[in-house]
Amino acid sequence: MEESFGPFEASATSALVALPTESTIAPLPDPGRPEFDGKALRALLNGPHGDVKDKVWSICSRPEFAYQYDISISDYRRQVLGWLQALADEGLGALGTPAELAGAGDPGGFLAAFGTLGHHDLSLLTKFGVQFGLFVGAVQRLGTAKHHDLVTGALQLDPLGCFAMTETGHGSNVAGLETTATYIPSTGGYEIHTPNPLARKDYIGGAAEHATVAVVFAQLRMGDLGHGIHAFLVPIRTEHGEPASGVAIGDDGAKAGLNGVDNGHLTFDRVRVDGEALLNRFASVDGEGRYSSDITSPNRRFFTTLGTLVGGRVSVASGAVSVAESALTIALRYATRRRQFQTTPGPETSLIDYPSHRQRLLPRLAATYAYHFACAEAVAEYVGLESDAGDTGEARRVFEGRAAGLKAFATWHTMDTVQECREACGGQGYMAINRLGSMRDDVDVFTTFEGDNTVLAQLLAKSLLTEHHSSFEDLTPGRLLRYLRDRVSSFATTNLPVIGSVGGDRTDPEVAGLLLDRRRDLSLEKLAQRIQRRVTDGRDASEAFTEVQSHAVETARAATEAYVYAAMRRANVDDPALSEILDDVSVLYALWRVEEDLGWFLTHGLLTAGGAKAVRSSVATLCDELAPHARHLVDAFGIPDEVLAAPIAL
Amino acid sequence: MEESFGPFEASATSALVALPTESTIAPLPDPGRPEFDGKALRALLNGPHGDVKDKVWSICSRPEFAYQYDISISDYRRQVLGWLQALADEGLGALGTPAELAGAGDPGGFLAAFGTLGHHDLSLLTKFGVQFGLFVGAVQRLGTAKHHDLVTGALQLDPLGCFAMTETGHGSNVAGLETTATYIPSTGGYEIHTPNPLARKDYIGGAAEHATVAVVFAQLRMGDLGHGIHAFLVPIRTEHGEPASGVAIGDDGAKAGLNGVDNGHLTFDRVRVDGEALLNRFASVDGEGRYSSDITSPNRRFFTTLGTLVGGRVSVASGAVSVAESALTIALRYATRRRQFQTTPGPETSLIDYPSHRQRLLPRLAATYAYHFACAEAVAEYVGLESDAGDTGEARRVFEGRAAGLKAFATWHTMDTVQECREACGGQGYMAINRLGSMRDDVDVFTTFEGDNTVLAQLLAKSLLTEHHSSFEDLTPGRLLRYLRDRVSSFATTNLPVIGSVGGDRTDPEVAGLLLDRRRDLSLEKLAQRIQRRVTDGRDASEAFTEVQSHAVETARAATEAYVYAAMRRANVDDPALSEILDDVSVLYALWRVEEDLGWFLTHGLLTAGGAKAVRSSVATLCDELAPHARHLVDAFGIPDEVLAAPIAL
Numbered sequence A, B: 001m002e003e004s005f006g007p008f009e010a011s012a013t014s015a016l017v018a019l020p021t022e023s024t025i026a027p028l029p030d031p032g033r034p035e036f037d038g039k040a041l042r043a044l045l046n047g048p049h050g051d052v053k054d055k056v057w058s059i060c061s062r063p064e065f066a067y068q069y070d071i072s073i074s075d076y077r078r079q080v081l082g083w084l085q086a087l088a089d090e091g092l093g094a095l096g097t098p099a100e101l102a103g104a105g106d107p108g109g110f111l112a113a114f115g116t117l118g119h120h121d122l123s124l125l126t127k128f129g130v131q132f133g134l135f136v137g138a139v140q141r142l143g144t145a146k147h148h149d150l151v152t153g154a155l156q157l158d159p160l161g162c163f164a165m166t167e168t169g170h171g172s173n174v175a176g177l178e179t180t181a182t183y184i185p186s187t188g189g190y191e192i193h194t195p196n197p198l199a200r201k202d203y204i205g206g207a208a209e210h211a212t213v214a215v216v217f218a219q220l221r222m223g224d225l226g227h228g229i230h231a232f233l234v235p236i237r238t239e240h241g242e243p244a245s246g247v248a249i250g251d252d253g254a255k256a257g258l259n260g261v262d263n264g265h266l267t268f269d270r271v272r273v274d275g276e277a278l279l280n281r282f283a284s285v286d287g288e289g290r291y292s293s294d295i296t297s298p299n300r301r302f303f304t305t306l307g308t309l310v311g312g313r314v315s316v317a318s319g320a321v322s323v324a325e326s327a328l329t330i331a332l333r334y335a336t337r338r339r340q341f342q343t344t345p346g347p348e349t350s351l352i353d354y355p356s357h358r359q360r361l362l363p364r365l366a367a368t369y370a371y372h373f374a375c376a377e378a379v380a381e382y383v384g385l386e387s388d389a390g391d392t393g394e395a396r397r398v399f400e401g402r403a404a405g406l407k408a409f410a411t412w413h414t415m416d417t418v419q420e421c422r423e424a425c426g427g428q429g430y431m432a433i434n435r436l437g438s439m440r441d442d443v444d445v446f447t448t449f450e451g452d453n454t455v456l457a458q459l460l461a462k463s464l465l466t467e468h469h470s471s472f473e474d475l476t477p478g479r480l481l482r483y484l485r486d487r488v489s490s491f492a493t494t495n496l497p498v499i500g501s502v503g504g505d506r507t508d509p510e511v512a513g514l515l516l517d518r519r520r521d522l523s524l525e526k527l528a529q530r531i532q533r534r535v536t537d538g539r540d541a542s543e544a545f546t547e548v549q550s551h552a553v554e555t556a557r558a559a560t561e562a563y564v565y566a567a568m569r570r571a572n573v574d575d576p577a578l579s580e581i582l583d584d585v586s587v588l589y590a591l592w593r594v595e596e597d598l599g600w601f602l603t604h605g606l607l608t609a610g611g612a613k614a615v616r617s618s619v620a621t622l623c624d625e626l627a628p629h630a631r632h633l634v635d636a637f638g639i640p641d642e643v644l645a646a647p648i649a650l
């Protein structure tokens, strides 16, 4: 047996006979015509904002937008600032701002532009997000008419601003921020102060070099009373670029990635600002020094203030998905070109023809498709909620939870995908010009900023528990569980044989969806029970929740994956051949997620051992069936060559 | 329920009442005295080469070894070369070389030094490995007495060499290399030639700037005959540092990491070398132009030549494990210092007290311990095999497979661990000074070089199939499977209740080990059957193997994890308290691996649903039990502050 297992041995021997002389990296093979309507797929992926995307791609394809490698941090920052200026000049920054404030009033277009920047440089995407999403967004949403001139200027980068929420001591726990804004009755202004070194603002994008004004989140103090977190406009630099009086600015220096962004820290030494500095849409202080707010609950006020972050989370998710698209375009194109080892006599085998290679890349492509559709849907839903300005109700709360989950699991998915693509390209994948390394380094922080993923997943779980609690109030947990179990076990016995019988009747997308839905429901139910049990034992709800937080994270995953799948299924496809392919793509996504969590499905009786095996073999079969379409599926993302840039993929 | 789930809401409200003013990052808490013999643990981890490790740590603690950030590639390369010189001056490079060649004759010490460099800069580790492991190693092992002066010089970096195996077109498939070495009968020398652009040597460490001579792997051609891959010494630079005549040298430029190493490519245009250039230990050409070799099978000769890589694989595995040790030291120290969110009134909760945080870091710490012991054992075994010079038999073949698996799964484990640690440190984890980013970027390529992991895993699977085939020749697959099933099901019913009953009688380490062993055995058996079935259906063995390669990779994982666990269990511990802790650590490792693969255990009847739940809760319980010891467990790695360097961990 020793010498017969090829491919590792085979050609060692054949070398005795004839020397291979032909090149083994062919030019990129012509993928041929797709078996489906390729244009329709492009249009579907582009969604309603195709023209914005085209515009971003075309700007980023300009020669001056070419990537640089081995560039110093200061040069890189300068370059990104120049790029940002070009985007502002082209009006992309103003897309989301209402027309009254000199914007284009197209928040959906703005988010699409942001997401598309994910195909280019993530430092640029981040600078763009800080200026137009966080800074302009905060002034516009948290401020009132008197602040709106600032918005109009900021759309032209005059001023450049920053969003100073996080402190060295408090990132996830925003309510614990320690910076104070003390009301000065004699002037009607405020004194912004950093009470201890860990209360300095930290990691603030733009603070180290470019920004001249900051939206500072601080504890509002009036006399002996604390009113909680409010946002203030604080000049941090003079017109000559020196730190403003009382402001100490530090540079966070080199980072693990995103080095085109000038992150820094800010320390305030009793800095005086006038009364207008308070962004007073949700709370204001009158001439007599009286505090008032339409939102009476401090907690609600806090979360309304933080609501500005929700758009950011949807954007970060779609930016991340774009990174996964780039990485997969590179790795899958390379897989069709690169050959290594002979399995049968003749030319070496293309990587795409190796089952393991397919199983590394195709499920991740399927998931990227699913996240693409889910992000598009979330953008649309966000735009709807925004236009319904006053809405602070149930729909928004549900959406905030969903956006938190989408951000967390989309960014984790992207990290996993980029790394797999890096390794799938072997030594070439490690060369900077092939971009996979910088993609990974840059997108890495997406798991941390705009909310740490583990914390966001718990946020979604809490939101689901709240919903669950209200919609099942009439059912005791025990009755509910029996009810779910009944549905579940009849499902397990009746529907499961369909899974895996690909061929005659391939796995029904509904069955795949049911598996994800059942996991979401049962997982949430069990989470609620675990908490209930602990509360009954005398713990308070917060302690009880903390004890089961790993289960909460898993519930959030289950809910997000079910949602992502459903969103993809909702995408409207006319062409029947395309619809068939997208059925396969979506089922591959769903079954791959099931496969990754088989232990759970089996222990909870949602799959039998036979069903589990069928899931496994379906995943492999779907990879084989989709492999010939892989090139068309990645080409449909439409990333221009200049933006993709990786030589191994062109 | 909405407002009662804390910790996210809790302090928003409390901010109304009192402002937090105390810092939330405490100084690094004193871990107190360990409950076990800490010195004994240090000694156990240091193993037989404690003095070499101390020496490496002490050199790397010198001020001139301090890490630089935002450094250009050329400055970084220069710095690493300086560091390499310091290591050579201190005699570390010569450790592994036999005394006759001016070395210290301590290959175990050499591997320990290499592994310990994994705590410092991986570019330095790689330069060290290229010069003293690959270059010196190849000349010494593949060459004969006439080449040995070169070794003596190279130990002092005169010359600096490189190891030129990979070509742009062929990395994993070494047998497919296309560079030719054509015998010239008139001179008795050879002509080294690159027949096409993809046959250029690529990614070669040292080629871009520093090396003056290369060990070039090329197809030996004599007249019409090809004799396969042989190694040749080829000067690539003149004494003035210019490319040697006929040699074109290119720079691979910026990489995703490891930018202190000058990787480059080499193209040979009919470069003439004399007859001594052939490293002729296993094959030589006499004065009459007659080729001869003691190893008659070309295949065996090929693998003997490649055998030089085995030591490299063991080293790369232990270097990677050191990286995981550094990352965990940073993340776990930070976890005991960093507080975020209040779960109960009073100070915020330390990260280490969050169950999810424990479950992210503790199993990875346990696995790192297990890999640490496995690497130490592999080093010892390698040294034993090496001293038994002539040995090319079964033991070496088995060891080569094991080393391939160890390299693959240790480096994957490290990538996963470093990323988890990066995220576990939040924003701080993304700052370059905390080193997690560069660790990840540098160690990333360990999954690719010295053999791509997916390919190496298949290599191990093939080796296991060979063993399996010979040891079970008398059993038909069907009988074997029934035999395994019987053992397995009696095991499942009799032993499993023990799992999870932590407390009175905690999980027996033997039971944990049995689970991993059974998975290895059954997985291999099923792999053999799958291949058998395909061969019976008419496919050749190589095709059949390729079709089931994903299963082969999983079998390799099962075998490696069982081996790693067993190696840890073999570590000799006297102190009873320490032994108890290490029992917990090893069981956590084993059960975590089982938990990650629960679907497999359930579908194959090795666990019942109840057993699976018990595994899950055991993992959580063990994390809780080990968390208080985490600081002692990472401190025992002994990484000096100057080498660890990350401010958040000091």
Ligand SMILES: Cc1cc2nc3c(=O)[nH]c(=O)nc-3n(C[C@H](O)[C@H](O)[C@H](O)COP(=O)(O)OP(=O)(O)OC[C@H]3O[C@@H](n4cnc5c(N)ncnc54)[C@H](O)[C@@H]3O)c2cc1C
Pocket: A130, A163, A164, A165, A166, A168, A169, A170, A171, A172, A173, A202, A203, A204, A205, A255, A258, A263, A445, A448, A449, A450, A451, A452, A453, A454, A455, A549, B007, B338, B340, B341, B351, B354, B356, B357, B423, B424, B425, B426, B427, B428, B430
């Ligand atoms: C490059 C970069 C740019 C940034 N830009 C900005 C900016 O422009 N403006 C701004 O305001 N901020 C910015 N940030 C800050 C960012 O939002 C924070 O880093 C992030 O919110 C996480 O906070 P932290 O770093 O304090 O992590 P921590 O909150 O300390 O979290 C550390 C770890 O602890 C875990 N953890 C925390 N709480 C819990 C819990 N309850 N249960 C379980 N685990 C828990 C987390 O999962 C995480 O792994 C930036 C950060 C970076 C790195």
Ligand SMILES: Cc1cc2nc3c(=O)[nH]c(=O)nc-3n(C[C@H](O)[C@H](O)[C@H](O)COP(=O)(O)OP(=O)(O)OC[C@H]3O[C@@H](n4cnc5c(N)ncnc54)[C@H](O)[C@@H]3O)c2cc1C
Pocket: A007, A338, A340, A341, A351, A354, A356, A357, A423, A424, A425, A426, A427, A428, A430, B130, B163, B164, B165, B166, B168, B169, B170, B171, B172, B173, B202, B203, B204, B205, B255, B258, B263, B445, B448, B449, B450, B451, B452, B453, B454, B455, B549
């Ligand atoms: C920084 C760096 C330093 C290096 N230093 C040196 C050096 O000093 N000297 C030297 O000689 N080399 C060096 N190398 C080369 C290194 O050893 C090769 O990159 C490595 O062997 C992988 O080969 P490849 O890049 O051709 O990848 P490929 O072999 O093309 O592999 C690409 C992908 O295909 C997959 N694949 C390949 N074959 C199969 C199969 N049969 N089945 C399933 N999947 C398969 C692999 O898993 C991989 O993901 C270096 C590389 C790098 C990046």
